[in-house]
Amino acid sequence: MVMEYRRLGKTDVYIPVIGFGTWEIGGRFTPDYSADKQAIEVIKLAINKGVTFIDTAEVYGAGHSEEIVGEAIKEFNRDDVFIATKVWSSNLRYNDVLKAMEGSLKRLKIDYVDLYQIHWPNPGIPLRDTMKAMEKLVIEGKTRFIGVSNFSVRDMEEAMSYLSHTDIVSNQVLYNIIDKGIEDKILPFCKENNITVIAYRPLSKGLVAQEPYKSKLESIGRKYGKTAVQVAINWVLRHDNVVAIPRTMNPQHLEEILGSIGWRMSREDYEEVSRII
Numbered sequence: 001m002v003m004e005y006r007r008l009g010k011t012d013v014y015i016p017v018i019g020f021g022t023w024e025i026g027g028r029f030t031p032d033y034s035a036d037k038q039a040i041e042v043i044k045l046a047i048n049k050g051v052t053f054i055d056t057a058e059v060y061g062a063g064h065s066e067e068i069v070g071e072a073i074k075e076f077n078r079d080d081v082f083i084a085t086k087v088w089s090s091n092l093r094y095n096d097v098l099k100a101m102e103g104s105l106k107r108l109k110i111d112y113v114d115l116y117q118i119h120w121p122n123p124g125i126p127l128r129d130t131m132k133a134m135e136k137l138v139i140e141g142k143t144r145f146i147g148v149s150n151f152s153v154r155d156m157e158e159a160m161s162y163l164s165h166t167d168i169v170s171n172q173v174l175y176n177i178i179d180k181g182i183e184d185k186i187l188p189f190c191k192e193n194n195i196t197v198i199a200y201r202p203l204s205k206g207l208v209a210q211e212p213y214k215s216k217l218e219s220i221g222r223k224y225g226k227t228a229v230q231v232a233i234n235w236v237l238r239h240d241n242v243v244a245i246p247r248t249m250n251p252q253h254l255e256e257i258l259g260s261i262g263w264r265m266s267r268e269d270y271e272e273v274s275r276i277i
Contacts, residue, residue, distance in 0.1 A: 001049070001261070003016050003049075003050035004016070004017045004262065005017065006240065006241070007196070008115075008169050009145070009168070009169025009170060009195055010169065011145060013082075013114075015052075015053045015196075015243060016051055016053045016082075016243070017242075018051055018243070018246070018257060018260065018261060019051065019053035019082075019084075019198070019243060019245040020047075020051050021245035022054065022055060022068070022069060025039045025060070025249065026039065026061035027061030028061065029059065029062060031061045032061060040071050040072045042249055043072035044075070047072070047076060047081060051258075052080060052082055053081075053084070053245070054083055055084045055086075055245045056086075057085055057088070057119055058088055058103060058104050059088045059119065063104075066085060067107045070107055070109040070110065073110075078111075082114045084113065084114060085104045085117070086149055087100045087101070087116065087117070087118060088119050088120075089118075089119055089120040089121070089122040090122070092130040093125055093129060097134060098133055098136070101113075101137055101143070105142065112141055112144065113143045113144075114145065115144070115146070115147050115169070115170065117147040117148060117170070117172055118151070119150070121150065121151055127158055127159055127162065128162045131163055132162065138165065139165065145166070146167075146168060147168060147169050147170035147196075147198070148168055148171050148172070149198075151171050152186065153185050153186060156189065156195070170198050171195055171197055171198070172200055173198070173200070174200060175187075175197065175200070175201075176199070176201055176203060176232065176236060177213070177232050177235055177236075177274070177276055177277060178207060178213070178277050179204060190241060195241070196241055196243060197241055197242045197243070198242075198243055198244075199245065200245055202232065202233050202245070208228055208229060213232075216276050217232055220273060223265075223269065226263070229253075229257065230256065230259045232273075233246065233260035234260045234263070235265075235270060235273045238265075238270050
């Protein structure tokens, strides 16, 4: 398997098309230390296999996910991993954004993150203040790039209007064969504005490997010697501005996920997958 890369927004940086998502690794909204060793080992394995894009968030496990990522990446050259994290929606006031970043850097044990994202929009906090804080973090070198998550087109347009020194490079959104809502407006807007789409839950929490989806995807996958999981992720990645961040704690599942890249289906088969739902 040779990793594929795609350009991040309008930058000169290329990131792997398969990243490593860490939701529920280290806990949901409270810390869970029971599988730390396993999590650290699978993240290290992923990096060694070319999955050098790791996505986390301050809210995952109340920060413990970031601590696990920090432990996993410490033996690697910092320049060889692309670390993304997210600021929670209650921390979007100007000073709170700056404080949240300091907490994330401390837990990750690094001096900067590569991508800092607004996890969810918060209509109760002026977006102008949030974006000014995000831009300040770029200027200070605390993050290389800024992104958003779960933003509508209107949210993105507003956020972009407040920036004067940098761009929004990405929007992290739900996207899989079952949840295709971004195809109407968000995906076309991101393509037009050179914004990378980071697809979370590309396997719809494992539903693509269950009936009634599994047999239909396997039927298509047999043409290419691929599994339902591999067909589902390959379908998500058919857009040239989309990358995906599946989550796994299983080395064998990681290998299966990596089998999603390095090949393409016919246009007819992509359309057939789209018609499953």
